[in-house]
Amino acid sequence: MDHYISINDIDNINSWIEEAKELKKNPLKYIELGRNKTLGLLFFNSSLRTRLSTQKAALNLGMNPIVMNVSGDAWGIEFGDGTVMNGNTAEHIKEAAAVVSQYCDIIAVRAFPTLNDKAKDESEQVLMSFKKYASVPIVNMESATGHPLQGLTDAITISEHAKTRKPKVVLSWAPHIKALPHAVANSFTQAMQKMDVEFVITNPECYNLNPEITGKTSIIHNQEEAFKNADFVYVKNWSSYESYGQILNTDPNWMITKEKLGNAKFMHCLPVRRNVIVEDAVLDSDSSIVIQQANNRTFAAQLVLKKILENA
Amino acid sequence: MDHYISINDIDNINSWIEEAKELKKNPLKYIELGRNKTLGLLFFNSSLRTRLSTQKAALNLGMNPIVMNVSGDAWGIEFGDGTVMNGNTAEHIKEAAAVVSQYCDIIAVRAFPTLNDKAKDESEQVLMSFKKYASVPIVNMESATGHPLQGLTDAITISEHAKTRKPKVVLSWAPHIKALPHAVANSFTQAMQKMDVEFVITNPECYNLNPEITGKTSIIHNQEEAFKNADFVYVKNWSSYESYGQILNTDPNWMITKEKLGNAKFMHCLPVRRNVIVEDAVLDSDSSIVIQQANNRTFAAQLVLKKILENA
Amino acid sequence: MDHYISINDIDNINSWIEEAKELKKNPLKYIELGRNKTLGLLFFNSSLRTRLSTQKAALNLGMNPIVMNVSGDAWGIEFGDGTVMNGNTAEHIKEAAAVVSQYCDIIAVRAFPTLNDKAKDESEQVLMSFKKYASVPIVNMESATGHPLQGLTDAITISEHAKTRKPKVVLSWAPHIKALPHAVANSFTQAMQKMDVEFVITNPECYNLNPEITGKTSIIHNQEEAFKNADFVYVKNWSSYESYGQILNTDPNWMITKEKLGNAKFMHCLPVRRNVIVEDAVLDSDSSIVIQQANNRTFAAQLVLKKILENA
Known part of the structure; x- marks a missing residue:
């Protein structure tokens, strides 16, 4: 699998369910699989379960999780194409996604909808921009229209x-x-x-x-x-x-x-x-x-x- | 020991002191004891020493520490029993504590007093609610009335x-x-x-x-x-x-x-x-x-x- | 090397460049060098690249990185000598730097300039105070006047x-x-x-x-x-x-x-x-x-x- 963007990325839900149940029986079985690999968890919004469970999942696979609250820790991100960036955003997603890809083997992103701009929300601007501009796999930790x-x-x-x-x-x-x-x-x-x-x-x-x-x-x-x-x-x-x-x-x-x-x-x-x-x-x-x-x-x-x- | 809530949980302070001095001589002796186990550190308030030293302690035991600033990172937590939650709190401690227990083997909590509601502070609402509703051991990283x-x-x-x-x-x-x-x-x-x-x-x-x-x-x-x-x-x-x-x-x-x-x-x-x-x-x-x-x-x-x- | 404060700490830039290129070919070669050692990353300002790449570097050397947003996570730090601390700062750098040194083997610091007090900025108050009062090596993650x-x-x-x-x-x-x-x-x-x-x-x-x-x-x-x-x-x-x-x-x-x-x-x-x-x-x-x-x-x-x- 390249990315996990939506439920549509599940090819066979029954076999996935069985495989997950096997992992649950022996969570550390694949602890060498992700050894010395890094999962970047980027939060544009609050999280409790997703934040903890995704880190725990990464640790069970031997990965190093690195968590960032994008809004508080880093720079305002611009998503518009061709924008003259003389406003509040300091870094374009083209750079941000490509740069994070240099340090993380997988990038997981949480970005909620605006709930006032339907077209923007349905375009999944944040998530799909990461998918487009990152050079590593993207995991959806809840986007505007899905929480797969x-x-x-x-x-x-x-x-x-x-x-x-x-x-x-x-x-x-x-x-x-x-x-x-x-x-x-x-x-x-x-x-x-x-x-x-x-x-x-x-x-x-x-x-x-x-x-x-x-x-x-x-x-x-x-x-x-x-x-x-x-x-x-x-x-x-x-x-x-x-x-x-x-x-x-x-x-x-x-x-x-x-x-x-x-x-x-x-x-x-x-x-x-x-x-x-x-x-x-x-x-x-x-x-x-x-x-x-x-x-x-x-x-x-x-x-x-x-x-x-x-x-x- | 089940929990570390107050100084009263120390059965024999002299033997604890001796044991701590032994750990200090050889901090990594028990690095396999906590391997692949997770310590959740939940902060409702600021911290420097507690934040760093408790993570360091966990790492010395081979544990994976996961830190959360509850207020900034997650949802407002409701502690009242039977509350109709139509206000600012989005998650009840009954769920929050039980959920964090699914991902962490031990939960450490810091929650300061109000200093204006003596009865509430003395009830140690936050800490004791975690103790009551979590299914894993709780460590007090400074509560309303104690810093054990x-x-x-x-x-x-x-x-x-x-x-x-x-x-x-x-x-x-x-x-x-x-x-x-x-x-x-x-x-x-x-x-x-x-x-x-x-x-x-x-x-x-x-x-x-x-x-x-x-x-x-x-x-x-x-x-x-x-x-x-x-x-x-x-x-x-x-x-x-x-x-x-x-x-x-x-x-x-x-x-x-x-x-x-x-x-x-x-x-x-x-x-x-x-x-x-x-x-x-x-x-x-x-x-x-x-x-x-x-x-x-x-x-x-x-x-x-x-x-x-x-x-x- | 004791500290990495400025480009002047590079004794021979050509040999450093060659050594860095060797690390890039085999990033995990020295993964035992930092095992069970801790890098404290202290941010007084926003960061994306520095935050992620410095953590990644530490992980490649087997170190445990611990990240703190000083402003949000901990206490206001006082840098003045002899100050009567009855204002907004709760902890003096003398204690803060010495204390963090107890838990971290190396301390990395980011602290931007004021851009309105030239003398203060050129004194590199924050960085040099850490260097003065910490008992472990300091790494400059961008200070008032340099980003080495x-x-x-x-x-x-x-x-x-x-x-x-x-x-x-x-x-x-x-x-x-x-x-x-x-x-x-x-x-x-x-x-x-x-x-x-x-x-x-x-x-x-x-x-x-x-x-x-x-x-x-x-x-x-x-x-x-x-x-x-x-x-x-x-x-x-x-x-x-x-x-x-x-x-x-x-x-x-x-x-x-x-x-x-x-x-x-x-x-x-x-x-x-x-x-x-x-x-x-x-x-x-x-x-x-x-x-x-x-x-x-x-x-x-x-x-x-x-x-x-x-x-x-």
């Missing part, structure tokens, strides 16, 4: 906890006070579309995700109906896609409760706002597998890094 | 520099322009109470420490009298405990001078404000052992990590 | 790309919207003065560098004349030295164009503002060797660290 390390994590977690051959998986929107990106919902949708599961999405009518991503997946606007016989309920807030980045509805009736959940397992990428997205009773019960899910972040990242290192 | 890595360091340093079987050790308050925590003074007091030393505290009347901590230790409000025949003078500012967090006195006569110090050794946890807490002439003389003290931070931390790793 | 890791890098790069025995090297000022330091230009000048090259500097009249540094090097105020038959054009903006820190000229005619450059190679320390300092057509052509130059930062730093470790 999370999507792979979620596929592994569902595979581990499934009790039926073809479980029913529901992705449900839930209310939130801030406008949030579509990245996690998009990558989860794409991952589920590749798996042998019964997958439905439920959200208020004004919150349909990008139809190019949801494709033929059924979208049900009645949450109760969608949850019937669910084995997994994956919950996430996102802002409107059509009225891009807007908060159109904060209806608390969409909050996940123990009663609604029934016998399904509760999943969320975290961080999660308690008693806004989901009530305490769910998170504090055995129905919640959010911590097991977070643990799998390590092995999803480790698998991706391993595949890149093996290809080098 | 510093207290252990101080005990080691006094043992190294003592010239008599039972030295006289004085903890003296000194003036400062800001309201400072009681953590260092508390842990130093607790450490001295466990050692075979003659221990007295001296401070202005309005600055008595928490009587539950000082216990039977004599408190002398006349600094000159307290310093008589002292072998070690340990200096620290703290704000009022009774009028919680207030600055009630900044009397410069309490500043430590070479004349006052006599033949005693000068100790301070650092950082120290020169010519406010203590005059230059003391710090620049051989009477000061603050740098040797700082050096011992490594071996105090290394001993604590070693005991936790051996117990795992 | 960059200067060494540039010498290596010119040696690699030279096609004639004695190439013509031109250092050219170029316009910029902000007042920038003289450090890079100074160290480049000093490095070229040690090499067997034909070296000239070109800048507007009001931008002559410190005459104590330029010495006998010819300064030509006509850029076109200076560029004649140049093999290397090294470009950099700096503020006025005489009218210290002032921007006296932003004449866009001094911007570097492909036409002006002719057959010369284009060099710049980066970050570079495109279409202000230099037009896109130069940076996007094979005439630009800025990325190869950035790559050599690793080997310049590695050579310096190696020489210090071998001397320890």
Whole structure:
């Protein structure tokens, strides 16, 4: 594999899941694979799980992780082509990406969307500029429209906890006070579309995700109906896609409760706002597998890094 | 040892001191003990010595340290039970602590007091929440009411520099322009109470420490009298405990001078404000052992990590 | 070598260049030299290349790098002698440098000039205070008046790309919207003065560098004349030295164009503002060797660290 940009870079999700489970059993098996190689982790935004799990994954492969908060540690980066750089940005991505490539064997990047410029966000300016101008492989640690390390994590977690051959998986929107990106919902949708599961999405009518991503997946606007016989309920807030980045509805009736959940397992990428997205009773019960899910972040990242290192 | 939360977690201070001195002679002896294990260092506040010495201690044990400035790098953390999280905090400590436990074998936490909410500070909300919700051992890198890595360091340093079987050790308050925590003074007091030393505290009347901590230790409000025949003078500012967090006195006569110090050794946890807490002439003389003290931070931390790793 | 403070610490630039080229061929040859030793990287200012390449250099030598953003992570540092520290600074450099020396085998420091207090900048207060009060070797990662890791890098790069025995090297000022330091230009000048090259500097009249540094090097105020038959054009903006820190000229005619450059190679320390300092057509052509130059930062730093470790 050259880069890990989106769920589409997974050639065979079932074999990837199996390989990740093997890594989880013996995380240090490939500790010589990345020895004396460097992973650069570049953060344009906050991170807890991604920051720690990706470093842990690199360490499990013997790599040296180097972390940078781009905004605070380095220079403002310019992405425009042909710009006369007499403003606030001091370094062009053409140089920045090429330079970091001199010191790092793999570059992982986190860059959230603007949520007010749809075209810019869909162009994935930051991530794709790194891909274009870096001379080493790029890993997406959550970009404007996707979070494929999370999507792979979620596929592994569902595979581990499934009790039926073809479980029913529901992705449900839930209310939130801030406008949030579509990245996690998009990558989860794409991952589920590749798996042998019964997958439905439920959200208020004004919150349909990008139809190019949801494709033929059924979208049900009645949450109760969608949850019937669910084995997994994956919950996430996102802002409107059509009225891009807007908060159109904060209806608390969409909050996940123990009663609604029934016998399904509760999943969320975290961080999660308690008693806004989901009530305490769910998170504090055995129905919640959010911590097991977070643990799998390590092995999803480790698998991706391993595949890149093996290809080098 | 499961956790290192306070000086009370030291079962036998004399054997700990001896063990730390052994580590200091041969810091790399146990470099295989922590190999491929990860220490997460979570900072809610600034740090120089603790940040560097605890990383150094981890490296001496072969561990991989991962540092996070929680406020800048990650999400605002909610500690309240049952809170409806529709405000500024994005992640609950229940998830945060459990998640970090998935990636780190030991979690070290620094979280200073508010100094305006005594009950909250004394509950040690941040530290004890990590202890409660993490699934791995917790190390206190200075909490609201204690700094036990510093207290252990101080005990080691006094043992190294003592010239008599039972030295006289004085903890003296000194003036400062800001309201400072009681953590260092508390842990130093607790450490001295466990050692075979003659221990007295001296401070202005309005600055008595928490009587539950000082216990039977004599408190002398006349600094000159307290310093008589002292072998070690340990200096620290703290704000009022009774009028919680207030600055009630900044009397410069309490500043430590070479004349006052006599033949005693000068100790301070650092950082120290020169010519406010203590005059230059003391710090620049051989009477000061603050740098040797700082050096011992490594071996105090290394001993604590070693005991936790051996117990795992 | 005890410290690496300026280009003057290079005893024989030709042998250093050869040694750096050898390291570049086999970067991991000395990976046991720094094993279990720690490099502390202290940043008072932003950094991308220096931050990454110096860490990479340390890793290539088996060292453990520990990075600190002094301003954000630790305490305000006081540099004044005899100061009554009742203001914003909480720790004196005397303690800070001595303390960091307890945990790090080498300390690397970045501290930019004020550009408004010439005497203070020329005293190199921060760097020289670390040198004075630390008990371990100090490496300059760009100080008020010099950037000797960059200067060494540039010498290596010119040696690699030279096609004639004695190439013509031109250092050219170029316009910029902000007042920038003289450090890079100074160290480049000093490095070229040690090499067997034909070296000239070109800048507007009001931008002559410190005459104590330029010495006998010819300064030509006509850029076109200076560029004649140049093999290397090294470009950099700096503020006025005489009218210290002032921007006296932003004449866009001094911007570097492909036409002006002719057959010369284009060099710049980066970050570079495109279409202000230099037009896109130069940076996007094979005439630009800025990325190869950035790559050599690793080997310049590695050579310096190696020489210090071998001397320890």
